[in-house]
Amino acid sequence: MYLATREMMRAKVRYGLLMAAIGLLVFLILFQQTLQSGLLDAFVGAVRSQSAPVLVFSVDGRRNFQGSVVTPPLEASIRRVDGVGRAGQIGVRNLPARAGGKLTQVALIGYEVEGLGSPGRLTAGRLPAATDEVVASDANRGDGFDIGQKVRIEPGGRELEVVGLAPDAQLLVTPTLYGSYDTLTEAVRAFNPSATDRPLSSAIGVGPAAGFAPSELASRINAANADADALTATDAAAATPGVFQVRQSFQIILLLYALVVPFVTGLFFLIITFQKANALTLLRAVGAPRCRLATALLVQVALVMLGGIALGTLLYAPLASQRLGGLVFHFQAGAVLFWSVLLLSLGLLSALLSVRRVLAIDPVGATTGAGVAR
Amino acid sequence: MNHGRRDTPHTPDDQGTAADSHTALRLEAVRKVYRLGDDDVVALHHADLRVGADEIVALVGPSGSGKTTLCSIAGAILSPTAGRVVVGEQDITEFGESELSRVRRESVGFVFQAVNLVPFLTARENLLVIDELGSRNRSAARARADQLLDELGLADRASNLPSQLSGGQRQRVAIGRALMNEPSLVLFDEPTSALDTQLGEKVMELIRHEMKARGTAAVIVTHDERMTHYADRVVHITDGVLAA
Numbered sequence: 001m002y003l004a005t006r007e008m009m010r011a012k013v014r015y016g017l018l019m020a021a022i023g024l025l026v027f028l029i030l031f032q033q034t035l036q037s038g039l040l041d042a043f044v045g046a047v048r049s050q051s052a053p054v055l056v057f058s059v060d061g062r063r064n065f066q067g068s069v070v071t072p073p074l075e076a077s078i079r080r081v082d083g084v085g086r087a088g089q090i091g092v093r094n095l096p097a098r099a100g101g102k103l104t105q106v107a108l109i110g111y112e113v114e115g116l117g118s119p120g121r122l123t124a125g126r127l128p129a130a131t132d133e134v135v136a137s138d139a140n141r142g143d144g145f146d147i148g149q150k151v152r153i154e155p156g157g158r159e160l161e162v163v164g165l166a167p168d169a170q171l172l173v174t175p176t177l178y179g180s181y182d183t184l185t186e187a188v189r190a191f192n193p194s195a196t197d198r199p200l201s202s203a204i205g206v207g208p209a210a211g212f213a214p215s216e217l218a219s220r221i222n223a224a225n226a227d228a229d230a231l232t233a234t235d236a237a238a239a240t241p242g243v244f245q246v247r248q249s250f251q252i253i254l255l256l257y258a259l260v261v262p263f264v265t266g267l268f269f270l271i272i273t274f275q276k277a278n279a280l281t282l283l284r285a286v287g288a289p290r291c292r293l294a295t296a297l298l299v300q301v302a303l304v305m306l307g308g309i310a311l312g313t314l315l316y317a318p319l320a321s322q323r324l325g326g327l328v329f330h331f332q333a334g335a336v337l338f339w340s341v342l343l344l345s346l347g348l349l350s351a352l353l354s355v356r357r358v359l360a361i362d363p364v365g366a367t368t369g370a371g372v373a374r
Numbered sequence: 375m376n377h378g379r380r381d382t383p384h385t386p387d388d389q390g391t392a393a394d395s396h397t398a399l400r401l402e403a404v405r406k407v408y409r410l411g412d413d414d415v416v417a418l419h420h421a422d423l424r425v426g427a428d429e430i431v432a433l434v435g436p437s438g439s440g441k442t443t444l445c446s447i448a449g450a451i452l453s454p455t456a457g458r459v460v461v462g463e464q465d466i467t468e469f470g471e472s473e474l475s476r477v478r479r480e481s482v483g484f485v486f487q488a489v490n491l492v493p494f495l496t497a498r499e500n501l502l503v504i505d506e507l508g509s510r511n512r513s514a515a516r517a518r519a520d521q522l523l524d525e526l527g528l529a530d531r532a533s534n535l536p537s538q539l540s541g542g543q544r545q546r547v548a549i550g551r552a553l554m555n556e557p558s559l560v561l562f563d564e565p566t567s568a569l570d571t572q573l574g575e576k577v578m579e580l581i582r583h584e585m586k587a588r589g590t591a592a593v594i595v596t597h598d599e600r601m602t603h604y605a606d607r608v609v610h611i612t613d614g615v616l617a618a
Contacts, residue, residue, distance in 0.1 A: 276493075283503070285451060286504060367442045
């Protein structure tokens with residue numbers, strides 16, 4: 001510790017700059033990670049956070065509510081599959097609506113059975129009890145979708161009152177409302193008076209019977225009906241078109257950042273090791289064990305990495321609770337912990353080349369002034 | 375000026391009066407061979423040398439004569455190809471890497487020709503680092519470092535980095551560092567080569583004073599015959615062969 005900290009104290013600018021560079025990279029990594037989560041929540045949060053364990057789409061619906069139409073015969077065949085406990089229609093329609101004085105597009109999700117398509121969790125308020133009541137995504141509470149506010153479908157003039165808020169429950173970055181299937185039916189009729197029939201459902205929410213796991217039930221439904229595409233809620237969110245590509249793009253960006261951090265750290269300490277070769281040789285000549293010098297180097301790497309991670313987290317924390325358009329960011333403690341451990345490990349690994357050079361120092365160099373022997 | 379040097383001739387293995395009772399260094403038939411490509415280069419030929427407990431020996435020879443090799447073997451930096459090396463009461467001939475490091479840390483002091491101080495440590499810290507590497511008796515080490523710096527006339531320079539010290543001051547800090555572990559033997563490799571004659575003589579006087587005051591043995595490697603009168607005994611080396 002003594003050698004490591006003394007040297008760092010005497011070269012504050014040098015080590016401070018490295019720490020700042022790592023801090024900036026850590027900030028970018030954490031912010032990108034949060035941006036990815038915010039984007040995915042805004043795209044498929046409603047799929048992920050709704051309450052049906054299994055969602056069944058029509059096979060040509062490409063696994064999204066907007067493209068899928070479940071016909072009555074398909075619905076009947078799904079309900080007959082062994083292992084289906086409960087089943088209920090889920091309908092989704094995009095409708096123009098006025099909220100907070102502004103005209104906007106909303107996604108209205110209607111569920112036939114509570115617990116099969118209704119919000120899985122509320123941050124405030126309650127579930128709807130009447131056909132003119134809805135739950136809104138809390139990401140849009142500031143846009144006229146807060147509890148007590150009214151959303152009017154236009155044209156048609158059907159008014160819906162927000163009675164609850166659901167966390168991270170948006171669909172396709174659109175303000176999202178949850179109501180009963182009758183609420184959906186009435187809203188669609190108000191918008192299009194000629195649509196007198198009950199709207200066809202977009203998916204069937206299914207709950208497994210006792211003794212069946214959701215994934216097992218999904219497999220059974222798919223095996224029983226070639227026109228059905230059953231997925232667990234988590235799989236349905238992941239399989240929504242575009243989600244994989246978004247996730248993959250961010251993973252590539254994050255991987256590049258994760259490689260830059262150890263590369264910068266490793267190169268810095270390799271240069272430092274060359275620069276102080278004479279001092280290290282002298283220390284070896286006066287009796288410093290090899291491992292002692294290597295440990296001092298690793299302590300420096302750890303201190304710089306931890307300082308950089310702390311700095312990056314401090315920069316990230318205030319931004320992580322902001323909103324950007326329809327995206328809501330959250331401070332992700334799990335991501336901070338994951339990246340801290342990963343980057344610290346990679347930083348220490350990156351110093352192995354420097355450690356190897358330190359271990360190769362021959363004390364006889366002190367008698368010749370040769371420094372590091374090789 | 376005569377500082378007590380014995381005028382009677384000695385052979386290299388002359389054990390001297392002090393060495394008979396207590397020996398700081400004993401080399402017996404030490405041979406060192408370097409491998410250079412396909413050739414063997416003999417740096418030391420069966421060298422025999424004894425240094426008494428408080429004796430100062432000047433090792434004189436031209437460049438490439440094997441002075442530094444002998445010094446390095448005596449200081450546990452190099453291992454001999456053949457022969458026996460005893461420092462104080464420890465036979466270090468067969469010692470491995472970690473044991474040799476311990477000997478350097480605990481039993482031997484060094485003042486090198488080329489690099490002597492750690493540039494990012496102050497004068498005081500350059501002394502304290504010896505304790506950090508070894509037994510870690512911090513309060514005693516601090517007291518000893520302050521005492522040594524005071525004795526060497528560097529009390530007011532204790533917080534200075536090497537770059538803020540003159541050549542003579544740096545050399546004095548190096549001497550303090552070499553004495554920090556209370557060694558039985560201190561090895562000086564060309565301690566005056568980077569200094570002018572006047573400063574070189576001052577440093578040699580200081581070395582002699584410090585060694586005699588502590589009863590510590592010293593081997594001073596030099597090619598400057600003018601500095602030899604500060605030693606008790608002069609040993610010449612030519613082409614790896616010790617001679618009186």
